[in-house]
Every structure is written in structure tokens, then in C-alpha cells.
Amino acid sequence: MNLLKNIRLFLLDMDGTFYLGDRVLEGSRPFVDKIAAMPDCQLAFLTNNSSKNRMDYVKKLQKMGFSFSEDQVITSGEATTIYLNRQRPGARVFLLGTPSLEQEFEEAGFILTDAEPDFAVLGFDQCLTYERLRKLCDFVRADVPYIATHPDFNCPIENGGFIPDTGAMMAFVEASTGKRPLVIGKPNRYIIDAAADKFRIPHEEIAMVGDRLYTDIAVGAQAGITSILVLSGETGRQDLEGSEIQPDYIFEDLGELAKQL
Structure with missing residues (x-):
């Protein structure tokens, strides 16, 4: 486990890794306690879901009995603002997203507009209208730089099923347009680049911990960071057979990972 000794930042997926629905997974608290006892190491939560902002997740974790700061949560929405701020700080943005995502962009200094945007950004928008989708397509056809927060086709909902x-x-x-966006979220490296910028930690000292091969583990290879698969969620050992995507390490859960640190 020599490679793990070099890790200063553990990025944790949330559902299936740290909790499942509203239930904290066994091993999560020992992992938090272990990291807290390591002065040169820290953890942060990394999620593709851009419908909520960081404070929404902090409140959910508080209800589960954990005290984390906003700085310890990175959503694909925040990662998108970090990426865009590197391109053009204070840019005009046409944004499709929830009120929480709009708040994230405004707090990052962007001007939200329906006219002459510098960027067109597609996030998870539960208030979507045909008119705004039409405007997005118009901007994309006009070659306005087109960004998407994350590529997930479906979002799981608490009562089961997907939207x-x-x-x-x-x-x-x-x-409609024949064009695809630049996508920030997992499995693309931009979300890891944003985390590296935010915490000022080089890629070689970052590990991604998650339960999904095609997002959490794939982003490790894309970004050149250590990838750690936990078997507490979606992926089982049988899923690794014949898969082109392979983690650097495999643990039953976060508790087993904690014992190795």
C-alpha cells in the first residue's frame, strides 16, 4: 500500500460509497475518524449531481450526524464554475439549471443572461421548458461555447426509480444541432482538475474513491490519479471480469480502506 501513503486528498463519491439513500454505510464513520487523525490528509465529497449546491449536501450530511464544511463538497456545478473562471472570469452565461445551480454560478461571479452569452451551460434542470431548450439549441448552432456539467443520463430518486x-x-x-458539449463531470478529467485547483494538491497526491467503474474509477485513468473501488454500492467483483476499466485498489468498504492507511 505504499502508493496510498502519498495520498493527501481522498475524493469520495457519495451514494453507494459513503451512504445509501439516507443510510450511512458501515465503515464511513471509521474512515472519517481515520482521516481526521492524519494531519497531512483530508477528504472531500465529489458528485456529478449539479441539481444541488454544496450547502444542500452539507445539510444532508448533518442530518446523518456528520459535520463537514461547504469546502469539503465539490459538485459538477462548482467544477464547471472553476473551469469557466479559468477561461473567462465574470463571463456572461446562458444556464439551464436548478435555482441551486444558478446560485452557484452567481456566487462564482458569472452573469446569467438569455442574450449574447459567452458560454452556454447545460446542467440538471428540473424547471426545464421547451423555450429554454430551443434557446440553448440556437446558441449551440451559433457556435457559442457549449458546456455540460455532467453526462449522466438518469438521476436516481429517493423512492426508487430514475428521472x-x-x-x-x-x-x-x-x-437537433448535431453538436456535443465539453463535459466537466466524471468520467472526464475536468472535475478532478477543478478539485486539484481548489485544494492546491497535485494529481499524484489525489485518490478517487467510489463504487462505479464507468464514472468513479474511469475518471482516475482519465485524470491520472489513484482510483479506489469500494464494493459497498453498484459494482461487484464479478463486474470486474472482462472490464477494460480496472481500479488501482479494491476494498469492501471505506472501513477496510481506513485500516490500510
Whole structure:
């Protein structure tokens, strides 16, 4: 486990890794306690869901008995603002997203507009209207730089089942315009680049911990960071057989990972 000794930042997926629905997974608290006892190491939560902002997740974790700061949560929405601030601080942005995502962009210094935007950004928008989708397609056809927060086609909901997510909206826009966006969220490296910028920690000292091969583990290879698969969620050992995506390490859960640190 020599490689893990070099890790200063553990990025944790949330659902299936730290909790499942509203239930904290066994091993999560020992992992938090272990990191707290390591002065040169820290953890942060990394999620593709751009419908909520960082404070929404902090409140959910508080209800589970954990005290984390906003700075310890990175959403694909925040990662998108970090990426755009590197391109053009204070830019004019046409944004499809929830009120929480709009707040995230405004607090990052962007001007939200329906006219002459510098960027067109597609996030998870549960208040979506045909008119705003039409405007997005118009901007994309006009070659306004087109960004999507994350590529997930469906979003799980608390009572079971799924609702269409940003990836489904991307498919709509592509069918109409023939164009695809630059995508920030997992499995693309931009979300890890944003985390590295935010915490000022180099990629070689970052590990991604998650339960999904095609997002959490795939982003490790894309971004050149250590990837750690936990078997507490979606992926089982049988899923690794024949998969081109392979983690650097495999643990049953966060508790087993904690014992190795």
C-alpha cells in the first residue's frame, strides 16, 4: 500500500460509497475518524449531481450526524464554475439549471443572461421548458461555447426509480444541432482538475474513491490519479471480469480502506 501513503486528498463519491439513500454505510464513520487523525490528509465529497449546491449536501450530511464544511463538497456545478473562471472570469452565461445551480454560478461571479452569452451551460434542470431548450439549441448552432456539467443520463430518486438527467438533455440538443458539449463531470478529467485547483494538491497526491467503474474509477485513468473501488454500492467483483476499466485498489468498504492507511 505504499502508493496510498502519498495520498493527501481522498475524493469520495457519495451514494453507494459513503451512504445509501439516507443510510450511512458501515465503515464511513471509521474512515472519517481515520482521516481526521492524519494531519497531512483530508477528504472531500465529489458528485456529478449539479441539481444541488454544496450547502444542500452539507445539510444532508448533518442530518446523518456528520459535520463537514461547504469546502469539503465539490459538485459538477462548482467544477464547471472553476473551469469557466479559468477561461473567462465574470463571463456572461446562458444556464439551464436548478435555482441551486444558478446560485452557484452567481456566487462564482458569472452573469446569467438569455442574450449574447459567452458560454452556454447545460446542467440538471428540473424547471426545464421547451423555450429554454430551443434557446440553448440556437446558441449551440451559433457556435457559442457549449458546456455540460455532467453526462449522466438518469438521476436516481429517493423512492426508487430514475428521472432524466443532463445526459438525456444532451441527447436532445445533439439530435437537433448535431453538436456535443465539453463535459466537466466524471468520467472526464475536468472535475478532478477543478478539485486539484481548489485544494492546491497535485494529481499524484489525489485518490478517487467510489463504487462505479464507468464514472468513479474511469475518471482516475482519465485524470491520472489513484482510483479506489469500494464494493459497498453498484459494482461487484464479478463486474470486474472482462472490464477494460480496472481500479488501482479494491476494498469492501471505506472501513477496510481506513485500516490500510
